[in-house]
Amino acid sequence: EVQLVESGGGLVQPGGSLRLSCAGSGFNFSDLYFDWVRQAPGKGLEWIGRLINTPIGSSTEYATSVKDRFTISRDESKTSLHLQMDSLKTEDTAVYYCSRLPSANNNIVYWGQGAPVTVSS
Amino acid sequence: DIQMTQSPSSLSASVGDRVTITCRASQAISNYLAWFQQKPGKAPRFLIYAASILQSGVASKFSGSQSGTVFTLTISSLQPEDSATYYCQQYYRYPLTFGGGTKVEIK
Numbered sequence A: 001e002v003q004l005v006e007s008g009g010g011l012v013q014p015g016g017s018l019r020l021s022c023a024g025s026g027f028n029f030s031d032l033y034f035d036w037v038r039q040a041p042g043k044g045l046e047w048i049g050r051l052i053n054t055p056i057g058s059s060t061e062y063a064t065s066v067k068d069r070f071t072i073s074r075d076e077s078k079t080s081l082h083l084q085m086d087s088l089k090t091e092d093t094a095v096y097y098c099s100r101l102p103s104a105n106n107n108i109v110y111w112g113q114g115a116p117v118t119v120s121s
Numbered sequence B: 001d002i003q004m005t006q007s008p009s010s011l012s013a014s015v016g017d018r019v020t021i022t023c024r025a026s027q028a029i030s031n032y033l034a035w036f037q038q039k040p041g042k043a044p045r046f047l048i049y050a051a052s053i054l055q056s057g058v059a060s061k062f063s064g065s066q067s068g069t070v071f072t073l074t075i076s077s078l079q080p081e082d083s084a085t086y087y088c089q090q091y092y093r094y095p096l097t098f099g100g101g102t103k104v105e106i107k
Helices: none
Strands: A003-007 A010-012 A018-025 A033-039 A045-054 A057-062 A070-074 A080-085 A094-100 A115-119 B004-007 B010-013 B019-025 B033-038 B045-049 B062-067 B070-075 B084-090 B102-106
Touching (some): A003 A094, A018 A094, A033 A070, A033 A080, A045 B084, A057 A070, B004 B084, B010 B019, B019 B084, B033 B062
Parallel strands (some): A010 A115
Antiparallel strands (some): A003 A018, A018 A080, A033 A045, A033 A094, A070 A080, A094 A115, B004 B019, B033 B045, B033 B084, B062 B070, B084 B102
């Protein structure tokens, strides 16, 4: 069974940093690509970014709202995905989901259970 | 960025009603459109991809269609378990974008 489990959520002050991790089982993170999606309290879904595995490593794409502040990476064992969040703002408060959304060549979609992040002083 | 505009933002319907949700893309996205269902406190559930193809395991009461840049999700006969928020999402171009959501309630 495929599972994605996020960890690392919590309370952080504005301007601070936090690193979320996503552990996968039932598949290999070296497959295709993975996304981070967030949902602010009472709000809709917002795509944050994607890590795409390539034959020579990986590449990333980001939403404008987090570009230059957030970084997606994977570990060398290719069993975990990470979201490094720097210069956090109160508006970054949300539940963060590790996921794999559909693409032109893929209709296998995964979602983690979500990790809550609160940015507050 | 491609804007996805969903309407209505909420609706209330009776059990057995036919319900239609619309999602309009701000530019052409071919058929690269997915629909998700989300219940409170849960991760979204994948319903439809490529605008009209039902994901495996999804009930046939759900259907999707497209006319140009306007996409539609239809629930043919609303049931209590369909009470949820529904989101469209385009995967034609980065940044990927979601619609604002449609909350479906049972009268």
